[in-house]
Amino acid sequence: xxxxxxxxxxxxxxxxxxxxxxxxxxxxxxxxxxxxxxxCGKTTTxxxxxxxxxxxxxxxxLGEEEVGMLRASERDIAFVFQLFALYPHMNVKNNxxxxxxxxxxxxxEIKTRVEEAAKLLRxxxxxxxxxxxxxxxxxxxxxxxxxxxxxxxxxxxxEPLGTLDAEFRELMxxxxxKLHIDIGATTVYVTxxxxxxxxxxxxxxxxxxxxxxxxxxxxVIYNKPATKFVASFIGSPGMNFISIDQGISNEQSTLNxxxxxxxxxxxxxxxxxxxxxxxxxxxxxxxxxxxxxxxxVFGVEYLGSRKIVTIKTNxxxxxxxxxxxxxxxINENVQVKPSNDNIIIFDGETDKSLxxxxxNKWQK
Ligand SMILES: Nc1ncnc2c1ncn2[C@@H]1O[C@H](COP(=O)(O)OP(=O)(O)OP(=O)(O)O)[C@@H](O)[C@H]1O
Ligand SMILES: [Mg+2]
Numbered sequence: 001x002x003x004x005x006x007x008x009x010x011x012x013x014x015x016x017x018x019x020x021x022x023x024x025x026x027x028x029x030x031x032x033x034x035x036x037x038x039x040c041g042k043t044t045t046x047x048x049x050x051x052x053x054x055x056x057x058x059x060x061x062l063g064e065e066e067v068g069m070l071r072a073s074e075r076d077i078a079f080v081f082q083l084f085a086l087y088p089h090m091n092v093k094n095n096x097x098x099x100x101x102x103x104x105x106x107x108x109e110i111k112t113r114v115e116e117a118a119k120l121l122r123x124x125x126x127x128x129x130x131x132x133x134x135x136x137x138x139x140x141x142x143x144x145x146x147x148x149x150x151x152x153x154x155x156x157x158x159e160p161l162g163t164l165d166a167e168f169r170e171l172m173x174x175x176x177x178k179l180h181i182d183i184g185a186t187t188v189y190v191t192x193x194x195x196x197x198x199x200x201x202x203x204x205x206x207x208x209x210x211x212x213x214x215x216x217x218x219x220v221i222y223n224k225p226a227t228k229f230v231a232s233f234i235g236s237p238g239m240n241f242i243s244i245d246q247g248i249s250n251e252q253s254t255l256n257x258x259x260x261x262x263x264x265x266x267x268x269x270x271x272x273x274x275x276x277x278x279x280x281x282x283x284x285x286x287x288x289x290x291x292x293x294x295x296x297v298f299g300v301e302y303l304g305s306r307k308i309v310t311i312k313t314n315x316x317x318x319x320x321x322x323x324x325x326x327x328x329x330i331n332e333n334v335q336v337k338p339s340n341d342n343i344i345i346f347d348g349e350t351d352k353s354l355x356x357x358x359x360n361k362w363q364k
Pocket of ligand 1: 039
């Protein structure tokens with residue numbers, strides 16, 4: 001079993017706390033993504049799991065074993081850095097066998113493992129090639145192979161596709177996903193790219209300011225964001241918010257904002273504060289001729305099959321995802337209304353979703 005569990009994990013550098021009281025359970029064979037903006041503590045969390053950084057407090061379990069104070073080399077975990085960290089003067093085969101030689105494996109064992117990894121990664125035809133002659137994609141595969149030959153309990157990857165161009169990233173994303181399905185090793189993958197996270201992950205932990213805000217399947221993170229930050233960080237573009245200066249009672253089923261009715265989803269906790277905000281994804285808003293929030297068109301972006309129309313209203317800018325055939329002009333007066341009941345209400349003070357079921361489920 002290579003379940004990874006972190007309990008109340010914390011890391012401070014002097015007065016600054018980079019990782020705050022984190023709790024997570026990463027299941028055996030899971031592809032788990034740590035997602036968040038620059039500086040939110042992703043790498044620090046990963047380095048603590050790897051044993052490259054000691055926690056200030058808290059525990060790390062690999063399987064049933066507490067490994068928090070073990071050295072990296074004692075943890076049986078493979079850390080894949082930016083995937084270009086290869087030995088440029090060695091050929092592919094030597095790059096793959098080097099880590100095993102260092103660990104004192106026998107020649108025949110090394111041969112078996114290198115061949116197996118090369119076959120899995122489809123680089124068996126270039127084993128004798130020099131690294132410098134390889135394409136970016138092949139280099140990535142070799143770097144993965146270097147981790148693979150060790151047959152680690154878990155893989156840790158820190159933005160491994162970071163330096164690749166967009167087209168290539170997409171391709172390598174598919175490769176990684178395929179490889180993960182083939183070898184089924186527990187993987188913790190760090191990225192700040194939400195699309196990458198959504199396409200790769202079994203589950204995602206969204207981090208900000210050293211805290212894990214939510215950890216769940218991509219569809220739950222998208223549809224039931226626990227906080228405003230998660231709601232705006234996920235999605236392209238992220239969720240819209242409409243701030244209101246009023247509380248919402250438990251029985252209330254609609255709220256009228258400037259003449260537009262918003263249906264309040266059931267099972268909400270009562271908001272204690274007097275300020276709240278409505279969160280609505282751009283695809284759940286539509287343009288209308290009457291009965292909507294009034295505004296003017298500020299921008300139009302084409303996204304292939306859809307259009308994003310940005311509208312300036314009294315409640316700030318709202319982004320609406322519309323059909324490509326919708327015709328609007330800059331500065332044109334339009335109205336915006338919700339096209340369904342897909343609304344999340346966030347507490348004005350805590351920025352947390354009032355739907356308690358979204359919260360803290362992963363920490364149990
Ligand atoms: N050795 C260190 N000493 C002091 N501060 C550090 C150290 N390592 C990280 N930090 C700080 O801790 C915070 C989290 O850093 P970390 O590298 O974990 O972020 P990240 O989420 O990986 O960001 P990025 O997406 O930019 O890689 C940052 O503010 C960073 O400056
Ligand atoms: Mg980082």
